[in-house]
Amino acid sequence: MNRFVSLISTAALIFFKVIDLQAQSLTAAEVVKKADEKFNGEKSSLMEMSMTIVRPTWQRSVEFRNWSLGKEYALTLVTAPARDNGQAFLKRNTEMWNWNPTINRLIKLPPSMMSQGWMGSDYTNDDILKESSVVKDYTHEFAGEEMVDRRICYVIKMIAREDASVVWGSQVRWIDKMDFLVLRAELYDEDGSLVRTETGSDIKTMDGRIIQTKIELVPADEPGNKTILVIKDVKFNIPIQESFFSQQNMKSLR
């Protein structure tokens, strides 16, 4: 019995040591990369999402589906409400288009529109199309550990690289040590003032991974405004070709 207890405790010790070692050996950049890949998929992903825009006097929901392949290709199809059904957003490398079936028009989104709200939400076009990369476009460093929702998190400070075309000046991310979930993020502009806060919650297992399925986005300077993103379904590393992300396809997707 005694032996058994000591065996267990030794095993536990080793186990935690390993985790600790593993963590110790990770750099801040690697943590961010791991969290990013976990949430977005290493190669590709398909997400079924709903977004609720909350304003002081009203709120509204939009549902959409998002395919992505690496950082280069993304396609978003709006599925609800009915009047917006069929609207699609396509990203190929650094170029972006919007297809609107009601007017049969394909509109190219200029880079200047990247920081504007997507579908009237607090999300920017950049957030949805993921033009910038949290891994490549920032320098990362640890800034301690904190508890968020009873989970121990790395606090990682990220400063945008000078040559990167990103919307933010810097970010602070709280990433769960166990499951590499981004539980909280604060995004700052170039002047260092807080622009918005994102919090991840409702941790569930989806397609075999533990991920946060609810993301709340609160802009700092507009009291009463927020946007809630709920992931309803997700598939990671789906077989998808680059040819899927074409203008022809965005017009015919249903």
Place this chain on the structure above:
Amino acid sequence: MKSYRMAWRNLWRNRRRTLITVASVFFAVLFALLMRSLQLGSYDHMFRNVIESYTGYIQVQNQDFWDDKIIDNVFDFTPELGNLIMEDPNANEIVPRLESFALASSGQVTKGVMVLGIDPEKEAFLSDVRSKLVRYRITEENVNGIKNSDIPDKIKKSLDIFIGNSYTSKTGLILDLGINKDDTATVLPIVEKFTRFANGFISKGIPEALIGNKLSIYLKAAIGDTLVLIGQGYHGTTAAGKYRISGIVKLPTPDIDNKVVYLPVDICQELYNAEGMLTSLAISIKDNHDKEIDRMISSLGLKIVPPMRVIGWREMNKLMINQMDADNKSGIVMIAILYMVIAFGIFGTVLMMTAERRREFGVLVAIGMQKTKLASVVVLEMIYVGMIGIAAGIAVSLPAIMYGFYHPIRLSRELAKMYEDYGLEPIMTFMPPDTYFFWQVVVISAIVIIAVIYPVRKIFKTETVISLKA
């Protein structure tokens, strides 16, 4: 002899001198009146253009709409609200509108436009859109067509100048082309035949649009083309729609003409995802006197509760009122300068008269005429001169002003272009006689009275002996 008779006879002893003095008063009155009439008339015209053809005197809006004209600042238009407004004895009709912005494109060109959702029938009570439909348009092809027919060379020449112009009525066409009365019967039908522009209108429930004349030129859009609108709808939705262009309108304000798109209000609500909502409710009224309007604004203000509010024409046109105020001040300065010049002119002739008649005054005093009597005769003379001058001035300017009121001066060619560049309608209107007439008369009379002080003083200071030797 009575002084007034003496004064009258004195006037005609030296006719030339009198006429010169009368003339200086006459021109003073004439110029001052014409200038003032033109200025006030132009303000009035501008006001009418904007107020009666667009904002109306009173509107009901969402309380935040005026400061922040976004599509989210709308209100629900209920039948109760309509009844509440129509209960007012001065209310004639309510004109619903939904106003927002969008990007418009037809073919390759895109432009930011103002989208106005209107009730095509009710709008007739305010901005009568139907009357602004383009009826004639001079294009290169139809100019060639007209040139082959038998018309005077002068008109052929003016046709070249006005290529690209559109007209909402025959009058504009006749004025610009300089078709005179004798030619009207023969030439006008030919010109009309070639330049006639087939135009449709919009009606509720049909996805069609009317666009401004300048906008249509910019977009290279013709009747029957498809106009695509894209913008932001209510609560951040996407507003996108395709509409057939059914008509082209020419608005008097070029600044609006180059960006206006009219849609039927229900179609516009659909576009912006704002079913049953309006941004403003303009009220057509029966009596447009300031007092009645103010009464209506305050009485409706009590009945209409947030999130709606009542807004009057003064608040809606603050900028224009300020501009006019500033312009009016500069006009007053101009008139003051004119008066200075006139005052010195009148004073000069009086001075000359006094010097010329020094000996005469001396003789009169020497033979026993009292200085007070002499002075009163001279004052009466000046009053006669003033009255004749003012009367003549009014007599000449009145018909001119009335003519100008009924036949506003339409500027053409370069001057018209300049006006349009400033966003003004190239037209100069006169203001019919009003209180400003009275004030011109008062000011000129005051100048005459001041001028007469000099000879009066001179008379009282007359040293008979010295004057006789003069």
